[in-house]
Amino acid sequence: MSAETEPSVTVTDVELDAELTSTGLVASADEAEYALRIGDDSLILAQQLGWWISRAPELEEDLALGNIALDLLGHARNLLHFAGTALGKTEDELAYFRDEHEFRSAWLFEQPNGDFGHTIARGLLTSAFQFELYTQLAESSSPGLAGIAAKSVKEVAYHRDHAVQWTLRLAGGTDESRSRIERALINTWPYLDELFRDDELHERFDAAPRPSALREPVMNVLRQVLAEAELDEPKTSESSGDGRHGHHSTYLGPILAEMQVLARRHPDASW
Amino acid sequence: MTTVLTPASAWRIAAEVVDPEIPVLTIEDLGVLRDVRMQDESVVVTLTPTYSGCPAMDQMGDDVILALTAEGFADVRVDFSLTPTWTTEWMSESGRQKLEQYGIAPPGPKPASGPIPVQLGVKCPRCGSLRTRSVSQFGSTSCKAHYECLACLEPFDHFKFH
Numbered sequence: 001m002s003a004e005t006e007p008s009v010t011v012t013d014v015e016l017d018a019e020l021t022s023t024g025l026v027a028s029a030d031e032a033e034y035a036l037r038i039g040d041d042s043l044i045l046a047q048q049l050g051w052w053i054s055r056a057p058e059l060e061e062d063l064a065l066g067n068i069a070l071d072l073l074g075h076a077r078n079l080l081h082f083a084g085t086a087l088g089k090t091e092d093e094l095a096y097f098r099d100e101h102e103f104r105s106a107w108l109f110e111q112p113n114g115d116f117g118h119t120i121a122r123g124l125l126t127s128a129f130q131f132e133l134y135t136q137l138a139e140s141s142s143p144g145l146a147g148i149a150a151k152s153v154k155e156v157a158y159h160r161d162h163a164v165q166w167t168l169r170l171a172g173g174t175d176e177s178r179s180r181i182e183r184a185l186i187n188t189w190p191y192l193d194e195l196f197r198d199d200e201l202h203e204r205f206d207a208a209p210r211p212s213a214l215r216e217p218v219m220n221v222l223r224q225v226l227a228e229a230e231l232d233e234p235k236t237s238e239s240s241g242d243g244r245h246g247h248h249s250t251y252l253g254p255i256l257a258e259m260q261v262l263a264r265r266h267p268d269a270s271w
Numbered sequence: 272m273t274t275v276l277t278p279a280s281a282w283r284i285a286a287e288v289v290d291p292e293i294p295v296l297t298i299e300d301l302g303v304l305r306d307v308r309m310q311d312e313s314v315v316v317t318l319t320p321t322y323s324g325c326p327a328m329d330q331m332g333d334d335v336i337l338a339l340t341a342e343g344f345a346d347v348r349v350d351f352s353l354t355p356t357w358t359t360e361w362m363s364e365s366g367r368q369k370l371e372q373y374g375i376a377p378p379g380p381k382p383a384s385g386p387i388p389v390q391l392g393v394k395c396p397r398c399g400s401l402r403t404r405s406v407s408q409f410g411s412t413s414c415k416a417h418y419e420c421l422a423c424l425e426p427f428d429h430f431k432f433h
Contacts (some may be wrong), residue, residue, distance in 0.1 A: 067409040128386070147354040150354070162409070164386055221386045
């Protein structure tokens with residue numbers, strides 16, 4: 001089929017813009033930068049988790065990981081939409097038409113799915129982080145960020161519960177399952193540190209919790225889970241990842257290529 | 272018969288729109304319908320999304336527009352507002368009863384918030400037993416968990432706390 005014969009399509013901007021802008025909220029430049037960072041975290045993880053649908057070890061996990069991905073996509077849509085009010089872009093433009101160096105997600109979120117143990121270990125770290133982040137952000141002086149966080153934290157609570165239960169089950173299961181979750185935690189642990197680094201944005205923007213202030217509550221939760229699972233805390237060095245400034249690992253490019261190809265091949269396509 | 276075009280009649284019409292995935296519940300039962308007001312000649316309906324990624328929200332918005340347009344309201348707009356944050360505690364009592372009769376265990380109180388999970392008993396909507404177990408906190412839609420009853424051995428959905 002040639003490009004000329006493809007059906008003409010229109011973007012439903014009206015529907016997309018109905019959320020948030022209807023309340024008259026327009027993000028400041030700093031709010032937008034912050035929303036992009038945490039929105040990209042969720043967008044990249046949602047894209048990765050979608051791969052598991054039809055491939056998880058059991059049907060219930062196809063559904064669970066798919067539902068978690070759907071929640072994360074919802075959080076990303078809200079955050080990117082909010083950022084877009086400052087940048088004059090729709091959420092779709094931000095998701096599909098930014099290049100790799102324009103993404104602000106941390107390296108943890110672009111780490112590969114690996115085996116099921118790696119997906120669970122990554123999920124444990126991301127959900128423990130997002131739970132503390134959204135809990136604090138729900139009290140933000142920014143009504144836009146606070147509203148999104150208050151909603152998201154309720155859903156992330158279920159994501160964290162899912163990851164914790166699987167961590168305990170894998171650790172307490174067979175020698176094989178225990179060695180897999182141990183290895184996965186060792187491989188994933190180096191990417192925690194990046195989540196807790198303050199930078200110039202946080203020097204001037206006080207409507208979001210400082211990343212460094214999240215370290216202790218997040219690590220407390222992770223240590224509680226490790227203790228319950230009778231696992232040692234991995235002793236690993238820290239990743240030099242710097243996704244918040246657009247410097248990514250080799251993993252992000254292929255994730256974006258798959259996520260963006262349809263929208264770029266057929267600009268303005270809609271269902 | 273023509274409908275009188277008032278805010279009250281607009282609310283009544285919008286309130287009858289059902290959740291496309293759980294058609295025994297109206298959007299009023301769900302607590303999703305937050306506001307209906309007239310703005311000059313337009314009707315502005317405010318809905319609160321349930322789950323952030325719930326694909327039924329767009330459908331609910333479209334159905335509200337269709338229902339009001341069919342009754343003679345010419346210009347209808349649907350706004351989505353994230354605040355105040357939707358919670359299952361807004362679900363009406365009749366909504367809870369309808370859910371249970373439909374075979375879905377209605378939402379319970381806020382679960383304990385610690386990182387190590389504690390399971391609360393959920394009553395089987397078929398036999399009423401509390402001897403049930405969570406199979407997965409994620410089910411066929413964003414809002415439902417998957418349970419099984421250890422008494423009557425039937426699987427069932429539970430509308431989980433949000």
